[in-house]
Amino acid sequence: MKLEVDRVSKHFGATAALDGLSLHLGEARVLVLIGPSGGGKSTLLRVLGGLEVPDAGSVQVNDHRLSADPAFLQAYRRRNGFLFQQFNLFPHLDARRNITLPLEKVHGHDPTAARELADQALGRFGLLEHAAKLPAQLSGGQQQRAGIARAFAFSPEILFLDEPTSALDPEMTAEVLELIQELAEAGQDIILSTHEMGFAKAVADQVAFVAAGKIEECQPPGRLFASPDSPACQRFLSRVMRY
Ligand SMILES: Nc1ncnc2c1ncn2[C@@H]1O[C@H](COP(=O)(O)OP(=O)(O)OP(=O)(O)O)[C@@H](O)[C@H]1O
């Protein structure tokens, strides 16, 4: 994927969630956003995915120049897959229906085709035997995988994952990490945020450090974790890598 983000701002009341943020990325398969809580990672993911319209600045994702036009945004959002920190699966629908419903309602597949695509995605992520379970009957890792399966089922241009491993134990984190690596190796472009530096290091082509609504630096993980340029990133890493 290619990204051209130029001086983007997004305010919520008096809070500047994004504050003149710029990012120019020529080519990357997996972009990982790291940084302190409240720094703007989720807001940036939402802006890049067309779920939030910035107050100022310009955003180009591949060959799409993002605009505030509702028809453009609706079509653009449909191209992408999302998994958020919260609000992932519909609690009253089983895992399979969680996947077939958006395929039918949002992407216009007929029920038979939707079921085929859903079962392919469930099978790929080792969830076929759990297809008839409600989210509450799935483990945290299974829920997270079902959420990724749903976002992935219709072949999104870019998969946006907001802290896909939050609330998972280390083994399940490893499971989700392997899944994301597999998707990336199969050619899926992914932008994700995480608080787990080991995860970021393992999965990223490029890591962007987001703090106070800006990207302080963006580097390949080997470079960023070994010798970050910006003092803010150095401080952040020295704190989070201590434990
Ligand atoms: N819908 C909203 N309404 C009001 N303020 C918001 C909203 N969304 C985000 N903010 C504020 O914008 C800032 C950036 O939030 P954001 O969720 O993007 O941070 P983050 O880097 O994802 O944090 P975390 O690591 O905790 O998930 C925060 O100060 C947050 O309180």
Ligand SMILES: [Mg+2]
């Ligand atoms: Mg967030």
